[in-house]
Amino acid sequence: MKGFSIIIVTWNALEHLKRFLPSVSETDYPNFEIIIADNASDDGSKKWIRSNFPHVKIVSLDQNYGYCGGNNRAAPFASKEILLFLNNDVEVDKNWLYDINKAFDHESVAAVQPKMRAYQQKNRFEYAGAAGGYIDNYGFPFCRGRVFDTIEEDLGQYDSKVDLFWASGAALAIRSELFTDCGGFDVDFEFHMEEIDLCWRLQNQGYKIRYAPESIVYHLGGGSLPMDSPRKVYYNFRNSLFMLWKNYSTLSLFTRFPIRLILDTIAAWKALFEGKPKEWLAVAKAQFHFIKGLLKVHRKRKKLQKKRIANHDPSTMINLSIVWQYFIKGIDRFDDLNS
Template sequence: MTTVSNRRKSISVVIPNYNGRHLLEQNLPSVYAALNNAKTDFEIIITDDCSKDSSVAFIRQNYPLVRLIINDQNQGFSASCNRGIEIAEKDLVLLLNTDIELNKDFFESQFKYFEHPDTFGVMSKIIGAKNGETQDTARFLKYSGFKIKANIFYHLENEDFLTPTAYLSGANALIDTKKLKDIGGFDEIFSPFYCEDFELGLRAWRLGWKCYYDPKSYCIHDHSSTTKNYRTRNWVKAIFFRNRLFVHAIHLSKIRLVFWFLQVAFIDMLFMWIGLKFYYYKSFGMFLNNLKHARHSRKKMKELMARHNSMISIDDIINKMTKMLEGQTIIFRRN
């Protein structure tokens, strides 16, 4: 499609789509502009997740070179991304939401991260489309009681320093293709959406790879445009908290897992009741009903770590990120 650069890795853009014709029409031109500006070989793969709008017809008519996958039933974000990852042929995979508009120079400052053999991937700054607020930057990992948290946003005064982040946003994540396929892509237990990117990042760190945030690159995000296609607000919240529970069931050590469950079952459930957040009880019920699948994911993680001769824990990731940031001026806010 473009002249291949000897210096730059090729890119497969993988885009999951569900009823996003208007978003594709709005944002695909920016994706092509950024790819052409990067002066490297590329392909675009779109997985249509059984859309009810005219997405498929739009793609076929306006973008015939796109590699189009059509799900015969709605499978959710993780599964749709994985179908695209499976057929990706380039050096890097850019996982991209339909509601993301890329800056023309989006890739320019990101190639350098892949000069390091232990780089899993890198994400850019995410800026809101409505008022220009910074929505996502680097995230630091910590414990809150026995719960894993990655809600501390930060960036560094020195923008040339390689900034570690707990995970890469699923909205825009440029990832080493071989590593992404080796790790198995997203865990489909998280379908239809939420927390699959968080869990993928933890998996990568625990295998000895690194995730980075690039402050010099940015994209524009029309927040929640994709999830508006799904049911009610409380249903979406229930899915989010169910998936948060899955993350812990997969990645906590055995001892922490016991105390985490007690914290959730007694303290969290009480506070959710007091706060009238009854959707959390639905989350907990869905989690318990899928414990078999969570145990399977935990077993797969154990096997993956054995194959990579790794014994890295969540505690080790926190310590590694802390050590990487030694001597840097950290600014604990998004902007």
């Protein structure tokens, strides 16, 4: 069986650790370790961990490096072959690691996501990852079990083991050597989309992202930024543009990227007409800062394009516009997209 290094980034989240770390520690699996990447917390988190879970490793960081920076800095302290990045607000089933372990039996699989249900409604999928992530032609993310804000009940409809486009960063397992080789998470993203970018880079190099439905976790979610936060809107829009410019095939960069810019502009003006000026401003700032940082992003693209093995986009990119399907045609279930 493969070994897992479970890395949990935390910053002043002692209450989350008290609620969720016990289930992770009680995992029934013969080969795993837990590493806490502490982003300079001052709420007594480290003292509590040492007193209650002395077997847990603590990587003490000198400041708050966020999700990307915290995980990147903790990864070198891992001793197992699989890194498993887990949010500090996730409860896990006792046997959750077994199905993830099976998924890595295939050498082409680089990363794996478990089934993610909502902590507060445990019969429903969770927004951040549900039953695995995809994107459409224009880079809009959605999940099996969650399209935009419509979240389905888990009735076993997505229990097949399939290839994904992206695995949620709330519970993302990845081969340690691949994470290191590809440079880890892009710290310029700061918040949001960093896991989609990582998974896209891996696919461009010929690897697969897999779903492990027999592995179940329960995510509280919404802890870092509220769903309606203008700051969250800003990061989602800006980082989407970063990600697309870095990873699109050359053809898509010229044909699809301009359409994405138009769609973002429409979304901004829609928000303004709906009386949400802060959301309009967030999208405008996202586009401005994307243009401002374009030269740096393009340098990253040039390096990444040298590593890709095909000139086309990954086959797991869904060939449609999810915006059109959801807002115009009214399709809000993943299964119904096929029709």
